[in-house]
Amino acid sequence: MTIDRFTVDEPALPAAPGAAGWAHFRAATAVRNAVEADAYGTDELGLTAEELLPYWLDQDYAPARMFVARVGGDIVARGVYETRPEASAAVAWLSVEVLPAFRRRGIGTALADRLEAIAAEEGRVRALVYAASRQAPGERLPSPTGFGSVPLANPEVRFLLARGYTLEQVERGSRLPLPVDEGDLARQLERAAAAAGPDYAVHRWTDRTPERWREDMALLRTRMTTDAPSAGLEEPEDVWTVQRLAQEEEAFAAGPRTALTAVAEHLPSGRLAGFTELSVPAESGRAVHQEDTLVLREHRGRRLGMLLKIANLRGLAAERPGHPSVITFNAEENRHMLDVNEAVGFVPIGYEGAWKR
Known part of the structure; x- marks a missing residue:
């Protein structure tokens, strides 16, 4: 497909780092990181191609397709299409994501047209759609949540707005400088x-969930999709099973990042009431990413x-210092x-809108 001197195609995903298609995947990852850095004013949200590939290979539970736009053979934009495996999922x-230097050429429109047509x-x-919005003066569009x-x-x-989307929610990106005072x-x-x-x-544990907690962790991850605030997005329930949990943890553990998990056990019932997870890069000079945190509704307050x-931040400081x-x-x-x-000390670094059509 050629439109005004750029092409759009769907490259095959590499089966492993260095396999066929790896160069395209790395170039598309570089686009993702550059767009994130431009939106938030920091490269601390960046991920390597090696870190992202396990998620893309998880087509059983999180089917996804990637399209790229090329100018002169170079990848300058990417479009991502994600669904759930259920055929009836709505x-x-x-x-x-388009590199700043290549915007206003119709590339974003071409990619959006392709993704919406597939949908x-x-x-x-x-x-x-989740889209970062840099702060700017002038009139603002408020979230219907009131926040x-x-x-x-x-x-x-x-x-x-021109494509018929409505703003449903605003999310805040925050940064915690490390180390935090131990006292x-x-x-x-x-x-x-x-x-x-x-x-x-x-x-607490590292990477794989101990067997005794797998059923509870599958429930917590499922409830993450129903209990977390989602405004008017109508996010569907994403059901996790013990099999899915084990499969995804194996894939993640094979990558270069480490998952540090802390959970709260409700002693009278012997069941887990909540969890939080940190995703830690191998290089100590890079930022740690806080992943999901959830306390079940019945245990809040x-x-x-x-x-x-x-508990998890203290574990990070003791086991993986220097980030x-x-x-x-x-x-x-x-x-x-x-x-x-x-x-704890987190401060805002930027915001993104959650949009629905």
């Missing part, structure tokens, strides 16, 4: 443990979120989790 997640062909009746807004004149905002962490942990009371105990985050920061994202209306993050 939702597709779309993403278009229509597959009967996906809702398209969801957060995006600059109305921003190009990505105008682009999505402060210890004091906060003590206060959180006192609020949680004697009915809860914290456990006991400061378990704080208890878990502090410059932790990066996390939260819905602007998720005041409880934002309170936890701000108390």
Whole structure:
């Protein structure tokens, strides 16, 4: 497909680092990282191709397709199409990323047209887009949640509005400088443990979930898709099984990053009430990424979120010291989790809109 001196194609995914298609995958990853850095003013959200490949190879549970736009043979943009394996799933997640120097040439439109056409062909009746919005002066478009807004004149905002998308939610990206004062962490942990009371105990592990907790972790990951604030996005339940959990953890463990997990056990029932996870790069000079954090609705109000985050941050400091920061994202209306993050020392670095059509 050729449009105004650029081409759009769907390169084959490499089966492993260095395999056929690896150069294209690395180039597309470089586009992703450059677009993120431009939006947030930092390269700390960057991931290597080796780190991303395990997620792309997980086609059983998270089917995804990647399209790229090339100018003169070089990849300058990518479009990502994600769904769920159920044929009846009504939702597709779309993403278009174009290098700043190649914008306003119709590349983003061509990629969006391709992704939306696939969604229509597959009967996906809702398209969801998460798009970073740099801060800018002027009129703002408020989130219908009542929390957060995006600059109305921003190009990505105008682009999505023109294509019929509505803003449903604003998410905040935050950064925690490391190291955090150990005395402060210890004091906060003590206060959180006192609020949680004697009915809860914290456990931690690296990478693979111990067998005794696999069923509970599958439930927690499923509930992450229903209990976390999603405004009017109507995010579908994403069901996790023990088999899926084990398969994804094996794939992740084969990559270069390490997962540090902390969980809260409800002692009277012997079941897990919440969890939090850090994704740690092998290089100590790179940022750590805070992944999912969830406390089940029936166990909230006991400061378990704080208890878990502090326990995992202390574990990170002891086991993998030297990283410059932790990066996390939260819905602007998720005041409880934002309170936890701000108390620890996270500060905002940027915002993204969650859009629906």
